[in-house]
Amino acid sequence: MSIFSRHDATARTHIASTIIALFSAIAMLFSVTACGQSNDSVTSTASGSSDLTKVTFMLSWAPDTNHIGVYVAKNKGYFKEAGLDVDIVAVAQAGAEQAVNNGVADFALSNLTNVSTYAVKGATIKQVLQVQQKPSAIWCSLASNTEIKSPKDFDGKTFATFGSNESDAVIRRMIQSDGGKGEFDKVTVGTSTFQTLSSNKADFGGFYATWEGVQADMYGPKLNCFTEPDYGVPGNADTIGVITSDKTISNNPELVKKFVQATKKGYEYAYSNPDDAAKILVKEAPDANLKLDFVKKSMKTIVDGQYWGDPAKIKDGSFTFGTNDVEGAQQYFDFLAQEDAYTDSHDKVVHDAPQAKDLATDEFLK
Template identity: 70%
Template sequence: MRKTVTRVFAATAAIAASFALAGCGGASNTADSSNTKLTKVTFMLAWTADTNHIGVYVAKNKGYFKDAGLDVDIIAVSKTGAELAVNNGVADFAVSNLYNAASYTDLKGAHIKQVMQVQQKPSAIWCALASNTAIKSPKDFDGKTFATFGGNESDIVIKRMVQYDGGKGEFDKVTVGTSTFKTLESGQADFGGFYSTWEGVQAEMYGPKLNCFTEPDYGVPGNGDAIGIITSDKLIKENPELVRKFVQASQKGYEYAYSNPDDAAKILVKEAADYHLEEAFVKKSMHVIVDGQYWGDPAKIKDGSFVLGTNDFTGTQERFDFLGEGHAYTDANGNPTDKVPQSKDGATNEFLKGAK
């Protein structure tokens, strides 16, 4: 029986609730079993637990947070999304991406920052079932049906890939139901979006087999998958030392996972037991990340010329500008706007250990 791994592909859906809501909650003091005072903080998942979150689970398991004086509670994503939860103080930190941090801040009235960018290059793949022999390259998406999660950012990416490959960039759309895999298998759509480090692993290990194409190979600039950790401007202003402690302990967790992928996989499976992850699957996902150098060049991390977690303002701005040319953006009310988000407004490297 084929395993099913669920994760939402589109991270850019419009937020219906206003970012102007007042926040409550935030960090507080608690005591552990040894009566040592620890500061309690909350970390929210961005979807289900997966290898994008693994460094935080490792930091918790290895005691890196405790050593920093923190008691970290990892919580499920809220219905309104991690970004709104962090903005309103429901969660102190969360996994998100620089696209959301900058676009929500510049266009939708949020006050959030990405304080650590784990993923340094795109992992998005655009695929058809391998059994669909009518699709051999992106130009064959013309006239076919795209399984979408909504929003027009992905439409612009697909259009560029098709046109780069010699097609017109004209296709129909259908909203994904329970999963993109099932939408394709049902025949409702011909192609859709996945992540090579997760759904790509699922397809390889359990099926269905996919025929996939990557964005850089077909003229799409920048990095739209700058996944990392966000917090609120309010917490940065009121308690920068807490932010520094959390970021550097998490950074240490991701560094450990990058150097010890198999052990980190075991930790994620154990610590995120409610998600019933299969160890072999998580190990494979981690090895795809390491082999593909998705978190940076390990040699450069080792010699100190690159700091794991550094926010990439250049690659992300290239993506913002590209999407701006395609009129992708909407404001807090859902109205089109030609204002282009700025990466520098959505991220900071000031809390990373070793950042220059």
């Protein structure tokens, strides 16, 4: 899951494009007729003893531990208990956010930054459950590149990018916070940021500690990494969670509540039982060819780093799992607006930051 523009979910590249194509083909063959019909379509269970409401959940990239709670909820029967038959489908070419906005998918994995970017372009979508509670982005060079010792050394080097204004703003701020000018060249990533760096086409790029960071530790190449909060980037950029459309919330709030409650239960199970959840993800997403040891270590990184919240606070009830961090998100939105990273549907710069409180709701967590 090489870091991309957080508002370009289809550019996530921890898996080759051939796998994405495979999942897309599967989705087209088996799921397309179900898309966008959850509000009024009903399908029978295998036993025929009861009816379940058909729901489509869209991945935002290939299956990974960010999606794991949805796979657990499906495997454990939490969705069925809520009266739902959930299809997990591949990300659409236009992106999960656009698919949800257009009614092609009922729910998807995204994050508040993506929601804000689409909102300024006219989309009406909302985050209804936030899984990740703190940033996991890491900006790295190969450990073998001894010229780079801190972000100021990115000055004058080449950034392996997916072309977003957002990632440019983050890198510029990190360099300047470390005493550099914030000037760098760019090259567009092909299939893998690792490959782009290893082939000497770029000097540094973005990854995620909970996925590629694990990959680098287990399989190499070793990385030298820096995190955003340590170098002047405010707030929480990685507010990963579940989104739906304002229309679905308005027309069928009970459906949203059922989906959110079952999904929340799936993520809570995964957080408390990471090894078992890893086995479920590997089993339920066979075409992703995930290695069990790798997924287990990714989950261990998430749990040990308390990326989904403080387990003690979740247990004693002082923190509700899934709560949207609108304060952290707003700090990041304000930063992006200051850096002119937001553009409207006509590509004109939007100077006013979107309001996170208007783009997220915790009402379905209760």
